[in-house]
Amino acid sequence: MQLYANPLACSLASHISLIESGQAFDLHWVDLKAQRTADGRDYRAINPKGMVPALSLDEGYTLTENVAVLLAIADRAAPGQLAPAAGTGARDQVLELLSFIATELHARVLGPWLTAKSTPLPAEAYAAHLAELLRPRLDYLEAQLEGEDSYLAGPRFTVADAYLVPMLTWVRHLRVRLDDWPKLAALYTRLQSRPSVQRAMKIELQQYRPG
Numbered sequence: 001m002q003l004y005a006n007p008l009a010c011s012l013a014s015h016i017s018l019i020e021s022g023q024a025f026d027l028h029w030v031d032l033k034a035q036r037t038a039d040g041r042d043y044r045a046i047n048p049k050g051m052v053p054a055l056s057l058d059e060g061y062t063l064t065e066n067v068a069v070l071l072a073i074a075d076r077a078a079p080g081q082l083a084p085a086a087g088t089g090a091r092d093q094v095l096e097l098l099s100f101i102a103t104e105l106h107a108r109v110l111g112p113w114l115t116a117k118s119t120p121l122p123a124e125a126y127a128a129h130l131a132e133l134l135r136p137r138l139d140y141l142e143a144q145l146e147g148e149d150s151y152l153a154g155p156r157f158t159v160a161d162a163y164l165v166p167m168l169t170w171v172r173h174l175r176v177r178l179d180d181w182p183k184l185a186a187l188y189t190r191l192q193s194r195p196s197v198q199r200a201m202k203i204e205l206q207q208y209r210p211g
């Protein structure tokens, strides 16, 4: 498999999931401004949407969109390692969580702040507005967690937890601290100490260039 990613972008979730599963993959960095891969290819020929992640599968096609990419990784991992089997209620719940993260956290609140070239309100007011949108969404996730050692979809790590890593890393940009959501904060701390997360973060931090 070939993963196309940008350091510390949402593609970090797929990077973590691939490491977690132990599947073989090559990582290709994408310069999103130039729309070029590190080895000089036109990225739009790989993903016409010009966004990461993209995952080229050994079957010969390329998938985009975080939810689809994460579930494709999960479905090629050992059974139950990254998501429950399709056709079960537990799997439906993972898809529901992934969709919530993709739309309500990523696309509606955190993505707009990170990609805004100019803001519709003065920057401070816009950040405060997005932080207000963020709070009830974090309340919802907090309510999903059964205890301090629970993962998002229950007792086992899933790709929904992997997607949470970049999202919870970004909330600080809106000056939101996780202290008000103790179970979520505990989960974030636990995820950060997971070997797959540490390895992916180390690799991505080495590549990260702010701005």
Ligand SMILES: N[C@@H](CCC(=O)N[C@@H](CS)C(=O)NCC(=O)O)C(=O)O
Pocket (backbone or CB within 6 Å): 006, 009, 010, 011, 032, 050, 051, 052, 053, 064, 065, 066, 067, 102, 111, 115
């Ligand atoms: N709908 C896409 C959104 C992915 C996305 O927002 N990717 C960002 C990085 S986190 C990106 O590539 N941004 C570059 C751009 O929008 O031009 C998905 O869920 O995969």
